[in-house]
Amino acid sequence: MSIETGSPRLATPLAGSRATVWQRPWAAAVTVLLQGAVLALILFYLVLPTLVILPISLGSADHIEFPPRQLTLHWYRQYLSDPDWMAATWFSLKIALATSLAATVIGTLAAIALTRGDLPGKQALQALSLGPMVVPHVVFGVALYLIFAPLRLTGNFVGFLVAHTVLAVPYVLITVTAALQRFDFTLELAALSCGASRTRSFLFIVLPNISPSVAVAAVFAFLSSFDEATVAFFISDTGGKTISRKMFEDIDFNLTPVIAAVSTLLAALSLLLMAAIRTTTRQH
Amino acid sequence: MADVTNRPNEQNFRRPGGSVSRYSPALSLALVAPLMLLMSVGFLYPIGSLIKLSLFTPALDLTSYRKIIEQPIYLSVMARTFRIALFVTITSFMLGYPVALAMASLKRRLAAAAAAAVFIALWSPVLVRSYAWIVLLQRNGVANNVMTELGLIEAPLKLIYNEGAVIIAMTHVLLPFMVLPIFAALRSIPQEYVCAARSLGAGASTAFLRVTLPLSLPGVFAGCVMCFILALGFYITPALVGGPRTLIVATLIGQQATVLLDWPFAAALSTVLLITTLIMVLVFRKAFSRSKGFASVD
């Protein structure tokens, strides 16, 4: 990897310096090469774990083999035919979809009130609702287990829905609040002066303008639930476990390449959804 | 002309002497009610119960807290937690700053490559990445395989279930949280500042050290605090990549709660972790609001 000199946005050592090039060309070249090599190594470190699971999941041996000698979809087939994995997958999907819906509705309504409402104690509520991002998930997971176990809510859809909605709401709040703050409020006044009622000006003017962000928030909420592992570890049980809890168990007891196949699918789902969000929001 | 009488349903939005630009308290309250219900039932109540459990059994009882302070093994867990968090933060900063700088300053395609790497790391599920580190580092894992085949080593090395592995894997998970705030800070520095420094006679590295770096410090600060806070409470990665000798507070809580079933002790440990985290967040917020005047370059 080489670093081009020229007119970068910022003058930085990474970008080299013409003056130095003039004085000691070889020194500058070495510096630039070294910097490039260091950067390339760091970037390699960043992508390595995600990239290594794909070849493992395609290997034919029943232990970890790298590089794989023969490519096969065997482990994917095994994942799809295993009732335990399928049960966990459906359970996770159901929870994630419901969480996405609940968190998006609750978070969007609250974001509207928090940005535009006349509400006493607004800042306290705002701080509180961002709390789940700050509180360590292990603490939250243990606390939920403590409450859920006597109520038989462990391994239960409703229990997961509550837990994951609490975790997902901050993402929705942040995303939708930002959109509402960007939204030009005079548009709503304009709608009122055009004779639209408050409700209709919200439906026809505000909502269409913030809906891309609401959709993004829904995807965030879905992924935050689907990929959530710590709280799921504590509030799952034999009756109901998420795909991440199932993975966690299998990694500890039974490290087969099926996990690599599941991992690849999980990573692909997250990355594709996020990439889709990035390309669509950039077009707007 | 339309009816100009004030209909009752419009009252929701207007108060006598008030402005139409804000929703009335009643409507606002109705809008936040679901959130308040969710937060009280699903967040405040469980956390509150956990704290209560750590203090009362059912009378006030501080044995669990005393246990943390008096038994050297738990103090050493505390110390290890802080050490690892500090280490991970420092490593993340050292690896993260160059990446943020590359994203902010290099030409489009190279910057995009750096951004893509950060993106992939950030959005791959944590569990998947922890699993990948096991695959990479375990006894018959990828790293040992590759090194053996290349003839670098004769017998497989023990690369996993130690503090080094925990730090490598945790740094990987937290690196994006370091890169993004630094990148945001760097990008908000107007190009003219650097140009001005260069036109006043500063070399490229002087301009960087005297202009770019100081102006990016709020981002560095935000990234470091974020990494440190997240590292303190991290569970998944240390639980999978670490071993019995790398117990940190989070994994100790998990162990006490699920294996040893010592709930009051798990609750006390959780409370300590929670309070530590909250203090850090508050200190961070205070420091950040103070440095805002200085950082307002965007």
Add this chain to the structure above:
Amino acid sequence: MIGETLSLQSLSKRFGRTSAVEDVSFNIAAGEFVSVLGPSGSGKTTLLTMIAGFEAPSSGQISIGGRDITAAAPNRRNIGMVFQKYALFPHMTVHQNVAFPLRMRRLDRVAIKDRVRRILDLVQLVGFDDRYPNQLSGGQQQRVAVARALVCEPPVLLMDEPLGALDKNLREAMQFEIKRIQSKLGATVVYVTHDQDEAMTLSDRVAVMCGGTLVQLGTPADIYHRPQSPFVAQFVGKMNFIDGECQRDEAGTCHIRISDRITVAVPSPSLDGAARLQRGRAVKLAVRPENLSFAQPDSATAIPGHIDAEIFVGAFRLYLVRLATIGQPIVQIQLPASTSIGPLRRGGRVDLYASKEAFHVFAAPEV
């Protein structure tokens, strides 16, 4: 119906302790174009938002066509409004934007189509129906905003600095455009601006606001030639102020002493109904730059000074003259560009003259 009367009666708005608008009353005739002129913070925008219904007045009454609308919701006032940055709905086409008020009034599709076509024709935007606001120039967006505000033929049209975002040439063109549309439709317009030229060009009457109160209401000529306060005098057009002291105020003439040797005779302000000025009362003598000259007319008093600078401004020449009396300010004199005052250069001594009628006298506030 388009073009109805608007009446404001002792309208006030307080935010906490500060008073944004205080006791403003005036009536606007049907089809009249009234500008509300004032510096920022003078309460002119608050006044407009109260008429539009976005803010409820703390006290007072607003009526349109004789009907009290003070308590009506903004969407029930049937008022057209053009916003500062147009506030066009970005996710709607030109046609959808203009049709929006009609849709809200549940007109049928044929009627909507017909009325949108007619109003777009009036603002000369035929053929732009399917464009989105971000595909239009500033001037075109401005026309869409006007069309949207007028499509329902509102009894009153409010405009909040609608030309503020345009550059100077376009702004002047749009001023005539707005005037043309307004007089063609006979709309009643309240036009808020801080630009005095705009207010003078467009309006039948100008309401000058300062510090939340209405300081003067009159035709543009009235405001310009007969300012009732130093604020209006200097806010509309340019004005020189010279400190002086009243010596005599009798028989319609006031004698103002501006230095030991110089006394100027000016029309007495007491003719306008004000009380006579007391002898020795400190006053401000005001005179516009274009009413001063270096040439001596009959019976005028000379005010001596030194030329500080000569500035060529295209249509005219501006001279800055330092008055000979210590403590007096530098005054501006505006002469036609073709004037040549020959050897007079920087530092040169000159005498200033103005006709008696060109002076205004304002009593300085009593300490």
